[in-house]
Amino acid sequence: NALAGAVNGAYELLMDYDLLIQAEVILHVHYALMVPPGTSMQDLKYVQSHPQALAQCARDLQRNNLSPVAWYDTAGAAKDLSEEKPEHTGALAPPKAAELYGLDVLAKDIEDEPFNYTRFLLLGNEDPPRSEYNKTSLVFATRNRPAALYECLGEFASRGLNLTKIESRPRRNRPWEPVFYVDFEGHWQDAACQEALTRLLQKASFVKMLGSYPAVKSNSVGI
Incomplete structure (x- = not known):
């Protein structure tokens, strides 16, 4: 939500279930x-x-x-x-x-x-079709070493991939080992995205794809 921030319980559900994001919807609440x-x-x-x-x-x-x-x-x-x-x-x-x-x-x-806008995600079992504007969401954990997060995020920056959100959350059953939820502009089938994801898999200790999906441009809803 634009005012109150993340709905934390939603992050746990994204981790617990093997569903893919089908689309995002932004509503004026x-x-x-x-x-x-x-x-x-x-x-x-x-x-x-x-x-x-x-x-x-x-x-x-x-x-x-x-x-x-x-x-x-x-x-x-x-x-x-x-x-x-x-x-x-x-x-x-x-x-x-x-x-x-x-x-x-x-x-x-x-x-x-x-x-007061809230972003909702539609979930399903299949990969949604590409659209004119797409986002990709994933969750990952870093290795326990200096600059690990910097190195992981650098794979996106070095390829011109714009991160629209990053949120850290505790990792269940692993105290003090957070996971990071990331949204970025682009589709996993894009060459730059594939390169960044391949490098992330090499550098991170854990990666889970949440999907590439049709997204809403902020200026199209007045925010």
């Missing part, structure tokens, strides 16, 4: 503060939602002295509010959820910034 009918802002003390939604609307929650309550997803938070009606509690969710679950909307578009 809006949130509404919703309550059971008859509830006013003065009645509220708590707001429940997914941690990402709470983080994306943190400024508004603080301004209204509302305590965040983490929930497994935004729609689930709205559904629970409609069914269980916990006292002094509202929910953060897309406006459609209020209509779906019979809730009143106290405030719309309460995300901290107007450029």
Whole structure:
């Protein structure tokens, strides 16, 4: 997400399952503060939602002295509010959820910034067809030696491959040995990409391809 950063649980799923990224989708996300009918802002003390939604609307929650309550997803938070009606509690969710679950909307578009975009990945079993603009994603681990990460990333830089994202995450069952998730522009079938990937396989201790897929150019969605 452009405001709250990575959804960490998604990285674990990419490691755990042998699926390939089919495409990326970038959505402009809006949130509404919703309550059971008859509830006013003065009645509220708590707001429940997914941690990402709470983080994306943190400024508004603080301004209204509302305590965040983490929930497994935004729609689930709205559904629970409609069914269980916990006292002094509202929910953060897309406006459609209020209509779906019979809730009143106290405030719309309460995300901290107007450029609240979230990137979603479509997963599947097959290699997707090439498009005009592609990205490649992978995860790798370095060998335990000085400048190992620098050497691995240098294989992309030396071939003019633009990295659009790099994120380090802990590696399960291997304390203090992080893995690095990387996105870069290009398709694995491109000559420069193949050269970089071949060299990365030689230098890294672990590499897992997550796929080459049709991607969205940032300027095409206004970011």
